[in-house]
Amino acid sequence: METQPANQDRNNQRQQAAASFKAFMVSNSTKSNQNLYDHLARLLTKVMDERPQNAVDVIEDLSFRVKRELLADFQGTLRGVPLATAAQLLAEQQRLLFSQVDEVEHDDEQLESQYPDVNEISYYLEQAGVGLGREEMQRIFLALKKLVDSHPLQRCRLWGKILGTESNYIVAEIENREGTEEEEQTPTEPSGTGVNKCVYYVCKEPGLPWLKLPAVTPAQINAARCIRKFFTGRLDAPISSYPPFPGLEANYLRAQIARISAGTQVSPLGFYQFAEEEGEDEPEEPSDSYNQNPDFEGVPVSKMAESLSTWVHHVQHILQQGRCSWDKEILSTPPWSTKMSSTLTPQYAVAVLRSNLWPGAHAYACGKKFENVYVGWGLKFAGEGYVQSTPLVVQKDYPSGPDVTEALDASLEEEQALEAAIELKQEELESLEGEEDDEDDYDSLDES
Amino acid sequence: MDSRWLLCSLGHVCGSGYTLSGEQRAALHTSLILLGKNYKFTQVLFWGKVLGLKEDYFIAQGRGDDEMKGKTFLYSFNCMEWHLLPPADDLTVSEVSRAASGRFTGNPSHEYMEPRGEAEGEAKGEAKGEAKGEAEGEAKGEAEGEGEGEASEEEEEAAAEAAEAAAPPIKVTEERRLAVAVHLIDEEASVVPRGAFTRAPHGRVEANRSFQGLSHADAGKLDNFLHFAKPKKVKQFFQELADLDPSIDFLDSLSDDFPKGQWSLQWENGSSVCVIRSLLWLGMTFYHVPMTPQHGHVYMGDGCKNLNMAFML
Secondary structure (H helix, E strand, O other): OOHHHHHHHHHHHHHHHHHHHHHHHHOOOOOOOOOHHHHHHHHHHHHHHHOOOOHHHHHHHHHHHHHHHHHHHHHHOOOOOOOOOHHHHHHHHHHHHHOOOOOOOOOHHHHHHHOOOHHHHHHHHHHOOEOOOHHHHHHHHHHHHHHHHHOOOOEEEEEEEEOEOOOOEEEEEEEOOOOOOOOOOOOOOOOOOHHHOEEEEEEOOEOEOOEEOOOOOHHHHHHHHHOOOOEOOOOOOEOOOOOOOOOEHHHHHHHHHHHHHHHHOEEEOOOEEEOOOOHHHOOOOOOOOEEEOOOOOOOOHHHHHHOHHHEEEOOOEEOOOOOEEOOOOEOOEOOEEEEEOOOOOHHHOOEEEEEOOOOOEEEEEEOOEEEEEEEEOOOOOOOOOOOOOOOOOOOOOOOOOOOOOOOOOOOHHHHHHHHHHHHHHHHHHHHHHHHHHOOHHHHHHHHO | OEHHHHHHHHHHHHHHOEOOOHHHHHHHHHHHHHHHHHHOOOEEEEEEEEOEOOOOEEEEEEEOOOOOOOEEEEEEOOOOOOEEOOOOOHHHHHHHHHHOOOOEOOOOOOEEEOOOOHHHHHHHHHHHHHHHHHHHHHHHHHHHOOOOHHHHHHHHHHHHHHHHHHOOOOEEEHHHHHHHHHHHHHHHHOEEEOOOEEEOOOOOEEEOOOOOOOOHHHHOOHHHEEEOOOOOOOOOOHHHHHOOOOOOOOOOEHHHOOOOOOEEEEEEOOOOEEEEEEOOOOOEEEEEOOOOOOEEEEEEEOOOOOOOHHHHO
């Protein structure tokens, strides 16, 4: 009988202890106005809801998240209208790419000639291990269509992409039907010929406006040969380099595009033929106009992957002075690497050419189809051989001597001091003269 | 990048121009699973591709329990048969940096010889003299006792130079060079978002299971991206320490790198993915999709460091 009251006592004690501990847990924090009891309840509810694996390992994070979620509720009322993010703005722009245009009746031929099937190119490029992603390619495809629609142009081609430090350039190449451009002074080759045969448009993202690049001058090409600079992604950015580059980034970009085109645009042997007959008989002035050869049969892929002799440059080489006319190794690096896209199914493979002089330049050929594309930083391979040209020695000053040095103007104090000195001297002279006359004067001067 | 979602990850990084063909992707899917099984890796990553003149090296990375310490690299030509890369210790690194230059050939047994030009001899001799002179000086000092002191240092240096000239030129195979290049790139240019990995109190580095991705605003700042390599900088200012969480801020931030501007951060794929490119190791591309735990990096380049970067910025 004695044990029962003792048990009850103990129970009461326990309940009291529990109640006091609960009171402790329920007491609100002075800082956050929360209490541990509610927090634990919420935490355990969260664990029950989410049932994370190995819950004990992540309990701290869960606890942290529970607290943060409470905080978010408070902030919710304070938050204003969220600003449109860059993604939303861009999406607005890109929406226009997908808008249906009321189709005007076109001839089939005309449609074909205007812009390439980027999807097909993308497919082959991917086999070659090159690509920008399928969605991106699709957007570029639509952007090219837009460009062709808005400009009366002849043939449009995806030239490639140049990476920059802040944003990238997607480059479209267009062959102008006629040289309608204003012509500059003689050194610039007129548009429609030589390095200015094609006109280039760039955009930062497909969907954003296409911007036309200015024509390139020989001086710009020569200056671009001497410098190595990353592109920033802003066409109006100044190029700070030595030797100084005559122009802005748009000019530099255009010069690099001209150099890359001249160095890396290749086609299977026999794909093109010269426009004039017997054009090859005049090697001193090779023609820069060429047409597609209708009799081209296509070179077997395995042959194309094996030897470089089946590939030819179809863009004129730029001469030293920056004009065109008709590969060598750099630092014991062969100019091209050739490859088959697949060794397991070679009968369906494409032949791939990768430039080692212009890292990022690729070409593929498959049957009668071929394409060149450049994706890279827009810089030539330099290895460790690039030497920044040093500024010229500073010109010497004219040797300084008394004949060229300018005398300093005397200040007031100096003048006064000089005057005083002259006066003193004169007085001395006078006094000396006086001394000879009589010696009394000297004493009076000394006193004064 | 994790081999399990290769296609998705490649889609995010291929703005740099290089990608994998369908055949290669399929092959990697198969072979990396087997690789993980054979080498008992807890995780296998596709690390990248080093472009050679004749063949390309595909590189895979296997990780153990500790994500940071147990990194093992393997290479392959056809994405199916994998070979272990030799470890890149300090000696190998110094030998390779002296002997190898130019592009990779694509033949792992290709031998690079240390260039011994007459003109280079003098310029190099000085640098070597310093390095070797110190090492040999110590060795000799111990052997001969410390009676000679500073007076003999010059002689020793001259002797070291002579020994250098007499010694056969260093030869390294391309396999070792590849190991060094991969090691250096991984050391200097592998990037993770802040918070993606945690360090337990006993030092083990693990993926953070509760990492939910950086916010859009945070993903636009370089401070929130860290080098996934052994930290080299010591945080010395109290102000720096104040905002740091020791379990996630145990790595060096990209924004502390010198020279500034060696990272290019951009928004791509319709401004939905944050992409960071290294300008020092051209070809290293990192991506992170904000507000999701998806992140990864891949290297597709020629394996050469961009030594001219300072002129190019």
